[in-house]
Amino acid sequence: xxxxxxxxxxxxxxxxxxxxxxxxxxxxxxxxxxxxxxxxxxxxxxxxxxxxxxxxxxxxxxxxxxxxxxxxxxxxxxxxxxxxxxxxxxxxxxxxxxxxxxxxxxxxxxxxxxxxxxxxxxxxxxxxxxxxxxxxxxxxxxxxxxxxxxxxxxxxxxxxxxxxxxxxxxxxxxxxxxxxxxxxxxxxxxxxxxxxxxxxxxxxxxxxxxxxxxxxxxxxxxxxxxxxxxxxxxxxxxxxxxxxxxxxxxxxxxxxxx
Amino acid sequence: xxxxxxxxxxxxxxxxxxxxxxxxxxxxxxxxxxxxxxxxxxxxxxxxxxxxxxxxxxxxxxxxxxxxxxxxxxxxxxxxxxxxxxxxxxxxxxxxxxxxxxxxxxxxxxxxxxxxxxxxxxxxxxxxxxxxxxxxxxxxxxxxxxxxxxxxxxxxxxxxxxxxxxxxxxxxxxxxxxxxxxxxxxxxxxxxxxxxxxxxxxxxxxxxxxxxxxxxxxxxxxxxxxxxxxxxxxxxxxxxxxxxxxxxxxxxxxxxxxxxxxx
Numbered sequence: 001x002x003x004x005x006x007x008x009x010x011x012x013x014x015x016x017x018x019x020x021x022x023x024x025x026x027x028x029x030x031x032x033x034x035x036x037x038x039x040x041x042x043x044x045x046x047x048x049x050x051x052x053x054x055x056x057x058x059x060x061x062x063x064x065x066x067x068x069x070x071x072x073x074x075x076x077x078x079x080x081x082x083x084x085x086x087x088x089x090x091x092x093x094x095x096x097x098x099x100x101x102x103x104x105x106x107x108x109x110x111x112x113x114x115x116x117x118x119x120x121x122x123x124x125x126x127x128x129x130x131x132x133x134x135x136x137x138x139x140x141x142x143x144x145x146x147x148x149x150x151x152x153x154x155x156x157x158x159x160x161x162x163x164x165x166x167x168x169x170x171x172x173x174x175x176x177x178x179x180x181x182x183x184x185x186x187x188x189x190x191x192x193x194x195x196x197x198x199x200x201x202x203x204x205x206x207x208x209x210x211x212x213x214x215x216x217x218x219x220x221x222x223x224x225x226x227x228x229x230x231x232x233x234x235x236x237x238x239x240x241x242x243x244x245x246x247x248x249x250x251x252x253x254x255x256x257x258x
Numbered sequence: 259x260x261x262x263x264x265x266x267x268x269x270x271x272x273x274x275x276x277x278x279x280x281x282x283x284x285x286x287x288x289x290x291x292x293x294x295x296x297x298x299x300x301x302x303x304x305x306x307x308x309x310x311x312x313x314x315x316x317x318x319x320x321x322x323x324x325x326x327x328x329x330x331x332x333x334x335x336x337x338x339x340x341x342x343x344x345x346x347x348x349x350x351x352x353x354x355x356x357x358x359x360x361x362x363x364x365x366x367x368x369x370x371x372x373x374x375x376x377x378x379x380x381x382x383x384x385x386x387x388x389x390x391x392x393x394x395x396x397x398x399x400x401x402x403x404x405x406x407x408x409x410x411x412x413x414x415x416x417x418x419x420x421x422x423x424x425x426x427x428x429x430x431x432x433x434x435x436x437x438x439x440x441x442x443x444x445x446x447x448x449x450x451x452x453x454x455x456x457x458x459x460x461x462x463x464x465x466x467x468x469x470x471x472x473x474x475x476x477x478x479x480x481x482x483x484x485x486x487x488x489x490x491x492x493x494x495x496x497x498x499x500x501x502x503x504x505x506x507x508x509x510x511x512x513x514x515x516x517x518x519x520x521x
Contacts (some may be wrong), residue, residue: 008352019352072353098353105346170356170364171343173269203270212346213269213339215363216446222358230449231456238452240270244261 001027001093005040007052008100009112017109019098029089033076034059034066036088053112059084061225064160067167068113069100074164074223082162082225102163104172106209117163119209120177124161127201128181130190149187156184158226165220165228171212176220178206179236180228186239196246199239269342270450272335277450279332280443284469286325287436291476294416298483301413301493305402308412333374340367362442369439376432383419393422400497414497417490420481429481433474440470 003024010017024040031039034056041051057065066083070076076086091097099113107115145153157180165176182199185191191198214233221230265271296304311318356364382388389396397419402411420426444466448454454462483489 069351069353069355072351072355073357100351100353103347103349103351105348168355168357170359172346173343203268207269210346211269212343213273214450215343215366216442216449217356217359217363219355219357219359229456231454231459234449234452234454236452237270237273237450240268241274241452244264244268244271247261247264 001029001088001091003027003036003088003091003093004096006096006098007113009052010109012111013109017112021096027088029087031088032059032084033068033070033086033088034084053110053114055114056084061085062160064162067102067115067117067162067164069102069167071098074102074167075162075225079222080225080227082160082164085225102167104163104166104211106172106174106211107163107166115163117161119211120161120163120174122209123174123178123202123205124181126205127194127198128185130185130194132190143189145189153184153187156180156187156228156232159184159224159228160226162225164223164225166211168219168223169212169214170217170219171215173214173220174206174209174211175214175233175236176224176228176230178202179232182236182239183232186235196239196243199236200243203236203240269339272339273450275331275335276339277447279328279335280447282328283325283332284440284444286321286328287473291473294480295476297413297416297480297489301402301411301490302404304413304416305404305409305411309404309407309409312410329374329377333370336367336370360442362438363446366439366442369435372432372435373439376428376435379428380432383425384415387415392419393425394418411497413490414494416480417484417494420484421487421491421494423485426481426485430478433477436477437470437474440473441466444469 005022005024006019007022008017009020022040022044024036025043027036027039034054037052037054044051055065055067057063059066061082061084064082066075068075068083070083070086075081075083077090078086101109101113101115102117103109103115106119107117109115159177159180161177161181163174163177166172166174169175182202185198186195216230216233218230221228265274293304293307296307362369379391382391384397387397389398397415398410400411400414400418401408402414403409420429445459445463448458448462484491
């Protein structure tokens with residue numbers, strides 16, 4: 001099979017970009033979308049042209065590095081999978097496929113199809129952790145966790161932080177990512193001490209990064225390669241509301257263990 | 259920072275404001291519909307209701323100011339959020355996005371703008387009684403006698419008002435927009451306030467669809483029934499003589515305005 005690619009090419013953040021059209025060489029229909037790009041790039045390199053830059057790492061749908069908006073949908077036409085698990089058999093020979101980078105102010109473009117998603121790391125650093133003692137691993141099951149809670153926490157923890165939710169949202173909102181991170185810790189007993197502080201800190205960092213707000217369109221949920229549910233956004237809204245009502249803790253004067 | 263500032267300066271906080279003010283306006287819509295449906299009773303029913311409201315200025319003005327505050331906050335939060343959202347994606351996609359989103363959820367701002375402009379017209383039409391925009395004449399001249407008292411004839415005003423085709427058309431368009439807006443907004447409200455889980459979400463969506471449909475039917479049946487001369491046309495025919503007698507000759511300027519508006 002052969003396809004026509006309409007790809008966004010941009011030298012760097014400061015130079016203007018545009019779409020360029022490429023004809024692929026003969027492809028195996030069982031190639032992944034990324035392997036197809038590899039083959040196209042090989043052809044470009046052989047011709048002495050600059051290969052198309054794109055993000056990829058594990059290529060088995062667990063690292064969250066691959067991105068790409070393929071024909072208007074992040075991660076390509078299928079539900080519940082990432083770009084690396086999208087195969088060329090999902091397209092027809094002779095198709096024109098439009099490939100764009102994830103677009104958001106908080107995901108500045110680096111080159112071609114590569115964007116900088118460090119804003120997610122900063123949100124995570126703002127509160128996406130629990131405070132535990134280091135040292136030997138604790139005994140398994142020493143803290144009882146109700147099965148429904150652990151199931152739900154695992155659903156949230158599925159988030160691979162790829163940013164497809166932001167890419168799909170008409171407002172470039174990061175609510176689904178942030179809510180998944182807040183929920184997967186907030187549902188577990190180990191995450192309780194910092195539950196509201198975490199919600200507040202991560203939401204504030206999200207706002208600071210310049211992501212949009214939620215209109216509850218459900219686009220994020222529809223494109224998420226891990227099918228994270230909008231329920232988690234509701235959970236985040238609940239926790240953040242409680243955090244707002246609680247306010248910042250007052251500084252303790254004197255005393256304490258410090 | 260106090261709690262108001264914290265709420266307003268947060269994207270989530272603004273969504274709480276949208277949800278709470280939206281809820282208040284939804285509750286008003288139910289009350290307003292119940293009040294308006296009295297037009298299907300005898301003229302004395304709705305005229306008496308209007309007279310009762312007028313006789314309690316503190317209650318009426320309290321409600322009006324409260325509603326104005328809700329509308330104002332709802333619009334202000336919507337506009338600032340829309341600006342934030344537009345800024346969050348400086349470069350748009352070349353391909354059609356919004357995968358998996360309903361049309362209603364994507365067009366909340368446009369439908370809201372139509373509804374807001376309708377509210378302005380509706381207030382000028384039936385509350386301020388601005389002559390010249392109703393296509394009939396000066397509604398403030400319509401009076402009826404109720405228990406020996408001279409009161410504004412709200413019944414005749416509604417009947418005369420909704421016998422004008424373009425007015426009815428505008429009302430129906432606005433109601434269709436409201437239906438779309440509420441169909442999404444009523445369920446998104448629960449989401450914004452965090453009142454949802456996987457068990458309640460289908461029920462919430464059913465409630466949103468049902469409630470917005472009920473309001474659509476309720477609000478549309480009034481102008482349509484009047485326009486089809488099913489309600490009050492005989493009453494108004496009798497009344498018309500009174501209006502002309504009271505007002506003298508109808509003002510020619512009004513007729514001219516009416517002609518212009520109709521185009």
